[in-house]
Amino acid sequence: MKLREFAQQLGLSPTTVSRALSGYPEVSEKTRKRVAEEATRLGYRPNINAVRLATGRAGAIGVVMGRSGEFHFSEFMGGLAERLGTEDIDILVSPMDDKNPTGEIQLYSRLAVSGRVDAVIVHSPEPNDERIALLHKLGMPFLVHGRSDIDVPHAWLDIDNEGAIRRATSHLIDLGHRRIAMINGRQGRTFSLHRDKGYRDALQARGLPFDPRLVAHGNFTDELGFRFARSFLEQTPRPTAFVAGSMMTALGIYRAARSMGLEIGREVSVIAHDDVFPYLTAENMVPSLSATRSSMRAAGARSADLVLQLLSGRPTEEVHELWPVELILRESTAPPPEGA
Amino acid sequence: MKLREFAQQLGLSPTTVSRALSGYPEVSEKTRKRVAEEATRLGYRPNINAVRLATGRAGAIGVVMGRSGEFHFSEFMGGLAERLGTEDIDILVSPMDDKNPTGEIQLYSRLAVSGRVDAVIVHSPEPNDERIALLHKLGMPFLVHGRSDIDVPHAWLDIDNEGAIRRATSHLIDLGHRRIAMINGRQGRTFSLHRDKGYRDALQARGLPFDPRLVAHGNFTDELGFRFARSFLEQTPRPTAFVAGSMMTALGIYRAARSMGLEIGREVSVIAHDDVFPYLTAENMVPSLSATRSSMRAAGARSADLVLQLLSGRPTEEVHELWPVELILRESTAPPPEGA
DNA sequence: GCATTAATTTAAAACGGTTTGGTAAAATTC
């Protein structure tokens, strides 16, 4: 059913009906109510594409999805979706071929120019992120999940990675650990750099030396967690504790320790970062995993909020949030064994 | 830049330019080429929303995302995105409040009516799935990832869950297991039913009794894997083998066995279904996990293909694919211990 | 070289809403 017919049935003009449904003030309360009721009764819904054309708004926000296995992606999306469910705004997922970095910029610029989305969410930014520069130049509203040092104003939502890892590392030092290994995220991402910094600062604060042989970077997979942990544990003297970037990494570390007959929570301590997944919880690991924790789903939901704020005119410079991160101590952390 | 201006610059009518760009035959090769060149040179791109309104096509396919933790979701999406990256088609993710089942039907009907998407992908169908009936009634093209027994024609892509689990179970029986527990997916989903059937048929074929106390249903989480495995293992006599629905479930089973001092691959055998994740691999578990395996990402990519076929007119009845599932034997399966 | 057919191109009508700029009726002011 079209607006025309619907309006006719009500004995009103299309104009009035359109306004009534969009909640404009210049239509009487009585009429508005009648229109709303009849709309649901007769099942009238404005054609979304006509609305989009007329208003110039796309009614969607874009998320670019990398190919590599990002298991936290669906949690973030879930949060986003949860919040956006009540608005009439869609989430548009664009695939990105991350083997081809030029393609990424093209993709963003296509996304921006094409008018498919009103705003974009940028993930895992780098300190000098081309995408941010591009989106700013194109005037496309965007929110960065994470942060960038780039000299371009950008709205962002980030967790305090640096503080979290500093606390985690400090705690391990407090327990008496002296050789603490760090399995971090992908090289070059801001969040990895922040975590590196938290780690180094904690060491430095206690006068412990920084040993590059105890730090590794890579995707958050069980596989890499295992491989790095294994190679670290083969060093002599071996590290007595690990700071890890993700739950999957922690699984790999647990596996590596077991494979070498080392007991987690006694001979090797582990603290990992937990994005809070419904299907794999730090609490339930054996031994239960000490973790820095921040809900990815909550970040998704809040990101939706912030994007909506941007779209309704809140100035970019005002929109940034740095979330504190909990440190939850469980059984995987303990003082190092005597003599280690 | 609008079509009007662009056409004017070329000294052509909007009609001709539009046709040239869409590849219609009634425009000369020479003109077409010129138009294409100038379009890239001047950076003309048709306004997507105008196109959508005029053509009635949305240029997007919809995916409904449940709230509960579905870790395979991002793999499926990744595959979808990978394939759709080359087309000019978007993926629209709609949030679903799965606490409110009525909401789901409303959501689908909104999605269908609103004209936001040209087709929809339905996940985890039930044998008599309301969504399928609805989409059929509304005339919205859709692909079911999975299958349904409903008496409504529907295109689908599914893996041979029944066969996979039958083989897995049979293999365990061949090894000598007699008490085999099954931790399946959510009650009522077609795939769970198929797996149940595969399991029961395998038992029956060898004259083994079906014991409902050895079967559990639930979400694919480490937590449930642990709880169910634990309660099964506390029975006397305890099961000597498990068939599990997911990698996370398998993690839970491993944990449960360990917590009871039982050695996987010796005292307890495990076969799980593996959707193939880059961040957690069956091969790498300790002991390595025997698995029925089928790539979720490949299913996503192929689903995109099939949806495109549907949209280009291939009849629904022709579109269904049943994928065979590999059974990969690793260290987690062995004959039961003597006397068990 | 003219009639006929085929190949190109075009003007104008959708597509289905929103928004601008008014107008008539009702409410308020003086």
Add this chain to the structure above:
DNA sequence: GAATTTTACCAAACCGTTTTAAATTAATGC
């Protein structure tokens, strides 16, 4: 009670394409 403002509604223009139906130009047949 006339003048003014406010309220409630409407006709028509517009958003930027595609597509239908018709017009023009080029090619072919004889």
